[in-house]
Amino acid sequence: MKKNQIDRVWRWQITASAAAALLIACLLAVSFGPVNLNFGSIIRTLLGLPNGLENEDRTLLLELRLPRVVLGALVGAALATSGAVYQSVFRNPLADPYLLGTASGAGLGATIAITNGGGDLHALLPIFAFLGGVLAVGATFLVAGRLFADPSTLLLAGIAVGSFATAFQTYLQQRNSAALRPVYSWILGELTVANWDVVKWAGFYILIALFILIRISKVLDALMLSDEEAYSLGVSPQKIRLIAVAAATLATATAVSASGLIGFVGIVVPHLVRGLTKRATNRSLLSIAFVGAAFLVIADLGARTLLSPAELPIGVITAFVGAPFFLFVLRARNRGSQ
Amino acid sequence: MINIENLSVRFDNAEVLQSINLDIPEGTWSCLVGPNGAGKTTLLRTMLGMQSYSGSIKYNDREIAKNKSLNIAFVPQRPSIPAAMSVAEYVMLGRAKLDGWGKESAHSRSIVHEMLEATQLLGMQSQLVNTLSGGEMQRVLIARALVQEPEVMLLDEPTSALDLHHQISVLNKVEEIKATGVTIISTMHDITLGAMYAERIIIMQSGRVLLDGESQSVIHSPELRSAFDDRISVHKLENGRPVIIAAKRDVTI
Numbered sequence: 001m002k003k004n005q006i007d008r009v010w011r012w013q014i015t016a017s018a019a020a021a022l023l024i025a026c027l028l029a030v031s032f033g034p035v036n037l038n039f040g041s042i043i044r045t046l047l048g049l050p051n052g053l054e055n056e057d058r059t060l061l062l063e064l065r066l067p068r069v070v071l072g073a074l075v076g077a078a079l080a081t082s083g084a085v086y087q088s089v090f091r092n093p094l095a096d097p098y099l100l101g102t103a104s105g106a107g108l109g110a111t112i113a114i115t116n117g118g119g120d121l122h123a124l125l126p127i128f129a130f131l132g133g134v135l136a137v138g139a140t141f142l143v144a145g146r147l148f149a150d151p152s153t154l155l156l157a158g159i160a161v162g163s164f165a166t167a168f169q170t171y172l173q174q175r176n177s178a179a180l181r182p183v184y185s186w187i188l189g190e191l192t193v194a195n196w197d198v199v200k201w202a203g204f205y206i207l208i209a210l211f212i213l214i215r216i217s218k219v220l221d222a223l224m225l226s227d228e229e230a231y232s233l234g235v236s237p238q239k240i241r242l243i244a245v246a247a248a249t250l251a252t253a254t255a256v257s258a259s260g261l262i263g264f265v266g267i268v269v270p271h272l273v274r275g276l277t278k279r280a281t282n283r284s285l286l287s288i289a290f291v292g293a294a295f296l297v298i299a300d301l302g303a304r305t306l307l308s309p310a311e312l313p314i315g316v317i318t319a320f321v322g323a324p325f326f327l328f329v330l331r332a333r334n335r336g337s338q
Numbered sequence: 339m340i341n342i343e344n345l346s347v348r349f350d351n352a353e354v355l356q357s358i359n360l361d362i363p364e365g366t367w368s369c370l371v372g373p374n375g376a377g378k379t380t381l382l383r384t385m386l387g388m389q390s391y392s393g394s395i396k397y398n399d400r401e402i403a404k405n406k407s408l409n410i411a412f413v414p415q416r417p418s419i420p421a422a423m424s425v426a427e428y429v430m431l432g433r434a435k436l437d438g439w440g441k442e443s444a445h446s447r448s449i450v451h452e453m454l455e456a457t458q459l460l461g462m463q464s465q466l467v468n469t470l471s472g473g474e475m476q477r478v479l480i481a482r483a484l485v486q487e488p489e490v491m492l493l494d495e496p497t498s499a500l501d502l503h504h505q506i507s508v509l510n511k512v513e514e515i516k517a518t519g520v521t522i523i524s525t526m527h528d529i530t531l532g533a534m535y536a537e538r539i540i541i542m543q544s545g546r547v548l549l550d551g552e553s554q555s556v557i558h559s560p561e562l563r564s565a566f567d568d569r570i571s572v573h574k575l576e577n578g579r580p581v582i583i584a585a586k587r588d589v590t591i
Contacts, residue, residue: 004448004452005444005451006426006430006447006454006463007463009426009427009442088420091420093420093422217440218439218440219439221431221434222431222434224420224423224431225419226412226414226416226417226418228383228386228388228412228414228494229414229483231386232386232411232412232435232488233431233432233434233486234406234435235439275422278424278464279424279427280422280423280427281427283440
């Protein structure tokens, strides 16, 4: 720090470190599994250089592990970033990406697809889940009345809509007990369905949403002030909230449709990044996206390898790591404020 | 110069500000006084350009609602700063309008340093806001507004959460800011304290301006008591300075 100047609030080196962590996580995840692949061969294969992987190993890397790792990274980035954005918009450190009824709506959509569809509709599960999530958020805004008249009204409306969707989902499950297991396994989250087609459509929506959120990340800091202060700095808080929530909901609904409900990423990762950097600014959003992606890629590596050849649902891993971590963060915060 | 003419603000069907007319010269301190619900905070929000209104509010002959380039700072009554934010990070946000969001020039970091020093916060720049006392927090809010280099500073009840010692220290700081040419408009419950600092007192009730004038003449005015429905009594100290306190009466609730 120069004399007579305060320290910089954000440094690009932090973002670069987060990007490096993601690269390392991806390399570890494509390398390890029931069959371990050599780092050097993986890199040579990906860069199209000679002496890369061949035959089954090449197929394993390019058609099985790589799409799964890429989907995990996309979903992790989407959930972590949306969580951080919801926390800023609702000025609530415990807000998570499933806040406005997205999860329950998506769960209801998925249950409708599984219970009524048989073979045909089951293939449309992601679309049903996506529509369910988006419709639930739409209903939340409708119930809340005026757009962002008051963030806490919106929160309560989200809880009401979520409860309604969950109740309806439970009713459907009761009526179709055969569907209990597939619905349950979807709720716990899974990346086993990953292939390049899923990566393509999920990536399309998630990257659009992330692009918007990263673009507005600097202005999002205005939402951490009172509305009057934000306005005095030339920002219309209503407009920014609307754009932020729309983009975060798109990212969450897409992530849920692609991989089911994976909990804790949206709370753990933003707190981890903000805690380590000791910064509250949303300029950390890109770093949060990278760390979220790395976190889920590593969690999925655990899901694949810990009980190999069996697989654990990834939601179980994130909850196992996330819940104790979350309690640790809460305790540390309470100590800090005492 | 701020000219407010025939200003009215409606919420749904209620008129919360009615036909307000005020002329506020540059570099002065005006204090809005009145009971809760009198419309003081709404008037501040409207002067910020946040509220739709009828009538006009002009700053140097330009309508506030149409002039986004105006640099008016606002110091809120209740801060809503995230617990995990540091003092320096919060104060730095005040530079956003001048520098652009997310930018932090060396010049801005110097200004923030300077204002932290001026508000006696320099040693606390890395401290998280949720660890601050009420007086420190108020100074942080003021420092954030100051780095904005505003032409006008609106303060909503700047002393309401503070003990007497900190009330005086915050008001002294605002007085210093006024001395640099910034126009100050504050709301306050304590008319005596307001009259000690502001050169002008504007008494509001039910969305209207009841009394408006030079501080000493307002607190000596015979209409003051009726403005407060006879619920105040005015006493004089030995040095002649008036003190206004709530009058004890039988109250029916």
